[in-house]
Amino acid sequence: xxxxxxxxxxxxxxxxxxxxxxxxxxxxxxxxxxxxxxxxxxxxxxxxxxxxxxxxxxxxxxxxxxxxxxxxxxxxxxxxxxx
Numbered sequence: 001x002x003x004x005x006x007x008x009x010x011x012x013x014x015x016x017x018x019x020x021x022x023x024x025x026x027x028x029x030x031x032x033x034x035x036x037x038x039x040x041x042x043x044x045x046x047x048x049x050x051x052x053x054x055x056x057x058x059x060x061x062x063x064x065x066x067x068x069x070x071x072x073x074x075x076x077x078x079x080x081x082x083x
Contacts, residue, residue, distance in 0.1 A: 046082055048075040 051074040059067040076082060 043075055046077055046080070048077045048082060050075050 054072060054074045055070070057069040057072050057074070059069075061067065
């Protein structure tokens, strides 16, 4: 086999730099749903507690549109009137 052609084929299957395994298909990683660390620290400072068993939240806007959220994670601090 021609060395130039072989080098061209090898460069096409490598997904990373030197020393990475050769793969025919680049597999996309699935994003992990994780909470933002900055948001988590702010919620901790506000001393909020999670409110379980909330199925749906509907927010009615002035123009008649409705924003709907299914299975939201709701947190509140009732003493400070913070939701």
